[in-house]
Amino acid sequence: MxxxxxxxxxxxxxxxxxxxxxxxxxxxxxxxxxxxxxxxxxxxxxxxxxxxxLITHENKDFQSIALDHGLNVKLPKIEKVDKKVTILAEKSLYEKPIQYKGYVKAKIAAQTVTAFEETDNGWYHIYTWFGDAWISKGNTVEGQLVKKEMKVALTTVTSLYASPNVTAVTVGSLNPQTVKSFEQIGNWHHIYTWFGDAWVYIE
Known part of the structure; x- marks a missing residue:
């Protein structure tokens, strides 16, 4: 550019x-x-x-710099929600829904949390043990991780994913059959296969 x-x-x-x-x-x-x-x-x-x-050297986030120079900034739309969100890997906690290192307040390990706000540009506002914070939606999936063994019927050729996310790496596929799931997040099931564990999405 x-x-x-x-x-x-x-x-x-x-x-x-x-x-x-x-x-x-x-x-x-x-x-x-x-x-x-x-x-x-x-x-x-x-x-x-x-x-x-604008090329500048300031200890501010991009949104603040733009506003200081009178530039229009499209602010994210924030919606009130009440949903469980499972974090799949360690993530940074932010003071604001802006990916700016000056706003990082701590880290959070993989776990299920409660989101009470959600933006239209990829952020959740969550409760943590030391106060509320923002996390990006990367490496998260809506729903609570439930540990339970159950049989799942695959009725069509089904893709296998490395993590419960349709943008995750696919690691193969299975023909129609019944498989054993040992944990679940929403419509995602973690199953055993002959070459290792993988995730499948069941409508």
């Missing part, structure tokens, strides 16, 4: 990924803004041509 810097043709400096992501955060750039490849792919789809870019 080229930056229309005065005195250039708009392609001298840019925002781009790179082939050495470990170098991000170090003083090795020739003026460009380097990002993790996955993040820059996401960003490309979020911003239209002609978007204003």
């Amino acid at each position: 080229g930056l229309d810097v005065p005195g250039t043709w708009g392609h001298t400096y840019g925002i781009h990924g790179n082939n050495n992501e470990r170098s991000i955060g170090k003083y090795v750039s020739a003026g460009c803004i380097r990002m993790h490849n996955e993040d820059v792919r996401w960003l490309y789809d979020q911003i239209p041509n002609g978007t204003t870019v």
Whole structure:
């Protein structure tokens, strides 16, 4: 993504990924803004041509910087909810629903929590033992993890997932058959297979 810097043709400096992501955060750039490849792919789809870019050095989150400069900011829509959410891996707890390291207040281990608010841009507001906090929806699934053994009938060819998330890595598939589930989250069942355990989604 080229930056229309005065005195250039708009392609001298840019925002781009790179082939050495470990170098991000170090003083090795020739003026460009380097990002993790996955993040820059996401960003490309979020911003239209002609978007204003501010390059600054401030100890503030991006939302605050934009508001300070009079730029329009689309704030997330927050909805009141009451749902169980299972965290599948350790996650950071944030003071605000913004992925900014200055807002990280602690870590939380994999467990089931209660969410009382949810945003339309991927955050849950949850209760924790030391107060409320925000978590991103990554590596979470709605529902409470229940440990119980039961038989599950697969009526069609069913994909096997490494974790209970349709965006997770698929590790194979099973033909129609009855399998044994040993834990469940919502419509997700954790089952035994001949090559190891995996998750299946049952409508």
